[in-house]
Amino acid sequence: MGAGIWRMAWRNIGRSPRRTGIVVTAVSVGLAGVLLAMAVNYGMVFQMIENAIATELGHLQIHGAGFERKPGIEIRIEDGERLASGTLSGLPGLEAWAPRVRSQGLVFSPRANVGVQVVGIDPAREAHVSVLADSIVSGAYLDGQRRKLLLGEKLASRLHVEVGDKLVLSVQDVRGEMTGEAFRVGGLFRTASRELDRGSVFLRIDEGKQLFGLGEAISELVVIADQRRHLDDLKREIEAKLSGDFEVRTWEEIQPLLVYFVDLFDQMGWFVYGAVFVAMAFGIANVLLMSVYERIREIGILMAIGMGPRRLVVGIVIESLLLTLLGVGIGLAVGVLSVWLLRDGIDLSRWAEGLTAYGIGTKIVPVIRSKDLILPTLVAVAIAVFASLWPALRAVRIRPADAVRHV
Numbered sequence: 001m002g003a004g005i006w007r008m009a010w011r012n013i014g015r016s017p018r019r020t021g022i023v024v025t026a027v028s029v030g031l032a033g034v035l036l037a038m039a040v041n042y043g044m045v046f047q048m049i050e051n052a053i054a055t056e057l058g059h060l061q062i063h064g065a066g067f068e069r070k071p072g073i074e075i076r077i078e079d080g081e082r083l084a085s086g087t088l089s090g091l092p093g094l095e096a097w098a099p100r101v102r103s104q105g106l107v108f109s110p111r112a113n114v115g116v117q118v119v120g121i122d123p124a125r126e127a128h129v130s131v132l133a134d135s136i137v138s139g140a141y142l143d144g145q146r147r148k149l150l151l152g153e154k155l156a157s158r159l160h161v162e163v164g165d166k167l168v169l170s171v172q173d174v175r176g177e178m179t180g181e182a183f184r185v186g187g188l189f190r191t192a193s194r195e196l197d198r199g200s201v202f203l204r205i206d207e208g209k210q211l212f213g214l215g216e217a218i219s220e221l222v223v224i225a226d227q228r229r230h231l232d233d234l235k236r237e238i239e240a241k242l243s244g245d246f247e248v249r250t251w252e253e254i255q256p257l258l259v260y261f262v263d264l265f266d267q268m269g270w271f272v273y274g275a276v277f278v279a280m281a282f283g284i285a286n287v288l289l290m291s292v293y294e295r296i297r298e299i300g301i302l303m304a305i306g307m308g309p310r311r312l313v314v315g316i317v318i319e320s321l322l323l324t325l326l327g328v329g330i331g332l333a334v335g336v337l338s339v340w341l342l343r344d345g346i347d348l349s350r351w352a353e354g355l356t357a358y359g360i361g362t363k364i365v366p367v368i369r370s371k372d373l374i375l376p377t378l379v380a381v382a383i384a385v386f387a388s389l390w391p392a393l394r395a396v397r398i399r400p401a402d403a404v405r406h407v
Helices: 002-013 017-057 080-087 153-159 194-199 205-212 228-241 256-294 296-304 309-341 349-356 370-396
Strands: 060-064 094-108 113-121 136-139 148-152 166-172 178-189 200-204 220-225 246-250
Touching: 017 256, 017 309, 017 370, 060 228, 080 094, 094 205, 113 153, 113 194, 113 205, 148 153, 148 194, 153 178, 153 194, 166 205, 178 205, 194 200, 200 205, 220 228, 228 246, 256 309, 256 370, 309 370
Parallel strands: 113 200, 148 178
Antiparallel strands: 060 220, 060 246, 094 113, 094 166, 094 220, 136 178, 148 200, 166 178
16 A cells, blocks of 8 residues: 555656656755855865864864963973873874974064064974974975074065075063074975964974073973864873863864854755755645646545545655655755865865965865755755645545546
């Protein structure tokens, strides 16, 4: 009996190929377009997150207590590198860590001066927690170099300097006194972060400690986990092993705005899919109403020979589901195929300046998550059932005696 209803519903869909084809095409094209648009948007957001993690954030950062409220060398981790070696090395789930010294300063060239973020790094360890070493476009990384600075290309342009030119770096040390030293430009880098490229200089961590008068203290430890989904577990393990007052924060806690962007696009996804499927509901309802009208005589005969209202309603609902799922299946297939064809990324280099302002690279790779396929399918099923109710109610109100006389 059940198989018969499904066969009847499938046959009814095929009675008007043109009308069915229009609805299925509208559903599939609309869904494929929305899926591709959402994949591109998610690709941009996820790239912002990946770039932020790869340039500065890391997966976790460890600071002295109070650093979040007052970032600077006043709040520091005493003997931080030795502490990290004893606490972090060999910790399960941890892939790499690196120490940093961080504060504000002024950099002077013969033609300009700019306020900058001064970051002291361990060149070997930093190469495992950020993309700085791979972002050098001129000159060389800090390995083996002394009295050298790394600058972003945009900062070098503001200072009117090139690799090899002399700069003076002036900072306020831990005693509150102004101090400065001369360096040369060792290399220029280019990243997806305009803020980093325009306003940061990097030097060796031992020279940074000496410049700020920190001794063996550091500003922060940056941690990379082997799997991001285990980040909260790693954070708890680090907090349990550290003794004293420390702040251990994930990238989500350091930059909640990035998490907000993901949540915002999730909410937009519900809204966009809802808009598409509401429009789809009217098309499906219209097709089913026309189908019911064309089959009034047939429906009357079926009811006269014993088909109950329940089976009639179920048949129309199944017809709506088949029509909807056909369009959704084609739409998802076209959307996934489109994303796969763009797997090498969309080149947006002509808008590079605007994109780097938001930490987005010049090539966007669309991203589809599993729930981006499940969500429209669930919404489609709900809409299909809802859209079939009106035609079904119209059908069960048909009187068999009047229907068999219908021409």
